[in-house]
Amino acid sequence: MEIKDIKKTAEREISLVKTLKELESFENKYLGKKGILTRILRSLKELNPEERKKIGKEANELKEFLQKEIERKRGQLQEKHIEEKEKKEWIDITMPGKKIERGHLHPITLVRTQIEDIFQKMGFSVVEGPEIENEWYNFDALNIPKEHPARDMWDTFWLRQNELKMQNSKLKMSQRLLLRTHTSPVQIHYMEANKPPIRIIAPGRIFRYEATDASHEINFYQVEGLMIDKNISIANFKFIMEEFFKEFFGRKTEIRLRPSYFPFTEPSFEIDVKCSICNGKGCSVCSYRGWIEMAGAGMVHPNVLKAVKINPEEWQGFAFGLGLDRLTMMKYKINDIRLFYSGDLRFLKQF
Numbered sequence: 430m431e432i433k434d435i436k437k438t439a440e441r442e443i444s445l446v447k448t449l450k451e452l453e454s455f456e457n458k459y460l461g462k463k464g465i466l467t468r469i470l471r472s473l474k475e476l477n478p479e480e481r482k483k484i485g486k487e488a489n490e491l492k493e494f495l496q497k498e499i500e501r502k503r504g505q506l507q508e509k510h511i512e513e514k515e516k517k518e519w520i521d522i523t524m525p526g527k528k529i530e531r532g533h534l535h536p537i538t539l540v541r542t543q544i545e546d547i548f549q550k551m552g553f554s555v556v557e558g559p560e561i562e563n564e565w566y567n568f569d570a571l572n573i574p575k576e577h578p579a580r581d582m583w584d585t586f587w588l589r590q591n592e593l594k595m596q597n598s599k600l601k602m603s604q605r606l607l608l609r610t611h612t613s614p615v616q617i618h619y620m621e622a623n624k625p626p627i628r629i630i631a632p633g634r635i636f637r638y639e640a641t642d643a644s645h646e647i648n649f650y651q652v653e654g655l656m657i658d659k660n661i662s663i664a665n666f667k668f669i670m671e672e673f674f675k676e677f678f679g680r681k682t683e684i685r686l687r688p689s690y691f692p693f694t695e696p697s698f699e700i701d702v703k704c705s706i707c708n709g710k711g712c713s714v715c716s717y718r719g720w721i722e723m724a725g726a727g728m729v730h731p732n733v734l735k736a737v738k739i740n741p742e743e744w745q746g747f748a749f750g751l752g753l754d755r756l757t758m759m760k761y762k763i764n765d766i767r768l769f770y771s772g773d774l775r776f777l778k779q780f
């Protein structure tokens with residue numbers, strides 16, 4: 430092939446080159462170690478002097494020409510590459526910002542806040558107590574001595590002493606430690622530190638070593654209530670409880686008091702609310718009773734007052750322990766308590 434034909438082909442080929450990679454192969458094809466021109470220049474010595482002069486000149490000219498063309502093309506392609514990159518990185522400053530998804534309160538927290546509001550309006554203060562307790566606060570001071578069968582009412586998570594000795598020096602170490610099985614020990618803490626009249630609620634997490642089902646968890650929440658004053662009767666207790674449930678569930682709410690037994694109250698009651706899931710017809714949440722137990726309650730036992738050095742002749746009162754999870758279930762018609770702790774966003778996003 431004559432040099433001028435090679436030039437023609439090369440010119441056509443380079444005009445079709447669109448990327449730096451393609452340009453590289455083009456360069457290799459003509460000027461690379463085994464390139465077309467390289468081979469021609471190398472074989473010059475095999476030609477006669479005249480031919481060598483003519484072809485040598487033409488080939489060298491083409492070599493220079495191609496080198497220049499390649500450089501020119503390289504410049505163009507690099508510019509194009511930068512432009513495209515810039516186009517991709519272009520920022521539209523008028524575009525609205527990305528929406529950051531807002532978190533929200535867990536249903537249990539929402540309901541706890543509502544409960545606190547209702548009781549605060551009735552003059553109750555909100556207090557807290559520790560989740561790790563010793564036997565004295567969780568049982569003995571609440572009139573449940575060691576070996577008393579009433580301890581079996583609360584299946585307890587006992588803690589290994591040594592691991593905790595260092596962690597909470599405030600607890601009386603002679604007593605066995607446990608995860609509190611109810612919020613009632615907060616009554617004792619508060620009465621040890623404060624004199625009557627008393628009007629408190631104490632929301633918090635509690636733990637029970639029991640089987641789970643639609644209405645039972647091993648870790649759940651209660652709201653303890655305590656009112657101690659002079660001349661407090663069951664009538665006061667019933668009024669406060671009714672007022673709370675009507676404020677919480679709506680004025681038409683039906684509650685019932687059922688006689689019960691707690692060692693720390695006498696008389697004792699269970700407070701049931703008509704099941705809102707089945708409207709009293711019976712379902713898995715209310716164990717087909719139509720009513721669901723929301724709280725244990727009663728008039729504070731004189732032995733409890735004596736344990737905290739309050740004279741029961743002078744002061745009386747009532748206490749209650751509301752199941753916060755169950756209140757939340759009834760309020761939002763949630764049919765399984767375990768959903769609260771499942772971490773399932775499909776559930777949580779509904780609140």
Ligand code: FA5
Pocket residue numbers: 610611612613637639644645646647649651691693694722723724725726727748749750751752753754755766
């Ligand atoms: C008590 O825990 C008593 N401390 C309540 C009390 C306080 C009585 C003050 C008298 C004076 P009880 O074990 O019944 O009682 O629990 C109280 C409420 O917690 C129940 O009515 C129920 O609503 C809720 N509850 C009990 N067990 C569970 C459970 N496993 N899962 C979810 N909620 C529960």
